[in-house]
Amino acid sequence: xxxxxxxxxxxxxxxxxxxxxxxxxxxxxxxxxxxxxxxxxxxxxxxxxxxxxxxxxxxxxxxxxxxxxxxxxxxxxxxxxxxxxx
Amino acid sequence: xxxxxxxxxxxxxxxxxxxxxxxxxxxxxxxxxxxxxxxxxxxxxxxxxxxxxxxxxxxxxxxxxxxxxxxxxxxxxxxxxxxxxxxxxxxxxxxxxxxxxxxxxxxxxxxxxxxxxxxxxxxxxxxxxxxxxxxxxxxxxxxxxxxxxxxxxxxxxxxxxxxxxxxxxxxxxxxxxxxxxxx
Numbered sequence: 262x263x264x265x266x267x268x269x270x271x272x273x274x275x276x277x278x279x280x281x282x283x284x285x286x287x288x289x290x291x292x293x294x295x296x297x298x299x300x301x302x303x304x305x306x307x308x309x310x311x312x313x314x315x316x317x318x319x320x321x322x323x324x325x326x327x328x329x330x331x332x333x334x335x336x337x338x339x340x341x342x343x344x345x346x347x
Numbered sequence: 348x349x350x351x352x353x354x355x356x357x358x359x360x361x362x363x364x365x366x367x368x369x370x371x372x373x374x375x376x377x378x379x380x381x382x383x384x385x386x387x388x389x390x391x392x393x394x395x396x397x398x399x400x401x402x403x404x405x406x407x408x409x410x411x412x413x414x415x416x417x418x419x420x421x422x423x424x425x426x427x428x429x430x431x432x433x434x435x436x437x438x439x440x441x442x443x444x445x446x447x448x449x450x451x452x453x454x455x456x457x458x459x460x461x462x463x464x465x466x467x468x469x470x471x472x473x474x475x476x477x478x479x480x481x482x483x484x485x486x487x488x489x490x491x492x493x494x495x496x497x498x499x500x501x502x503x504x505x506x507x508x509x510x511x512x513x514x515x516x517x518x519x520x521x522x523x524x525x526x527x528x529x530x
Contacts, residue, residue: 272441274433281513285494286505308449312520315452319460319469320484334379335361338386339354 271299276306280313353390356402363403364410371414373485381417385410415500421482422503422511436517447521452528465527472522480515483508 271279276299279292288296300307361382368378388409389396396405436447443449459465473481486497498505 272437273443274437274441277517278510278513281516282509285509285512305443305448308451309520312449312452312524313516316516316519316523331362331365334365334382335357338361338383339357341383342350342354342357342386342390 270302271295273299273303273306276300276303277309277313280306280310284313284317350390353386353393356389356406357386360403360406364406367407368410368414372417377417381410381413384413388413418482418486418501419503421479422501422507432514432518436521447517449520450524450528452524468523468526472519472526475522476515476518480511480518483511484515484519 276296279288279296282288282292283296300310364382364385365378368381369375372378372381385406389406392409396402400408436444438444473484476484494508495505498508
């Protein structure tokens with residue numbers, strides 16, 4: 262059954278690749294159909310898609326870019342500029 | 348143009364330039380380097396600045412070139428499928444290996460975003476990714492332009508790009524499942 266599924270519809274490897282492609286680019290019509298069919302028969306890849314989307318949401322919202330002071334940066338730049346061109 | 352004027356530009360524009368670079372690269376360290384390089388270029392090329400645009404516009408255009416170069420350089424080489432990392436996750440039929448199979452998560456638990464421990468796990472998993480891969484995850488460019496446009500601008504093949512994302516995501520997902528949901 263699994264082999265048949267792979268031949269007709271995609272392996273899980275290919276399915277996950279298309280899931281990522283779909284998040285950022287367009288799938289062709291045949292890719293779309295085959296992915297839908299694969300997911301309808303594969304819980305693992307259905308989970309994968311949910312989780313992949315979730316990870317993207319996490320990364321978008323993670324403001325790990327805590328804004329720290331730029332004072333040091335400015336000083337470094339100014340120092341560097343004044344030092345080498347005289 | 349006196350160098351003192353440029354030094355004034357440093358105090359006037361560093362914050363905005365830095366914030367933009369940070370937004371584009373998600374890395375404080377890289378953002379600082381790029382801003383620094385921008386001002387160094389400005390000093391070198393100051394004679395070319397005619398004043399038809401504002402200093403801020405000019406500095407931003409230098410910074411944007413630097414940002415593009417930064418990404419181009421990272422994605423320049425075609426994806427070398429380092430020992431075919433996909434084999435870690437899939438067998439020769441392309442099926443999930445038993446220990447890498449996605450289980451159900453309770454990600455509906457919205458508290459996760461605020462959970463400090465979870466954030467720590469996420470960070471650890473991100474840090475474990477090879478640089479090019481974590482970079483592809485952070486490519487914030489994508490939120491403003493279509494991915495096709497970005498790839499075109501960076502001179503990378505969309506195929507190369509999403510293949511990198513694919514590998515990164517597989518590893519990241521496995522790491523998170525192993526270190527959080529499976530425990």
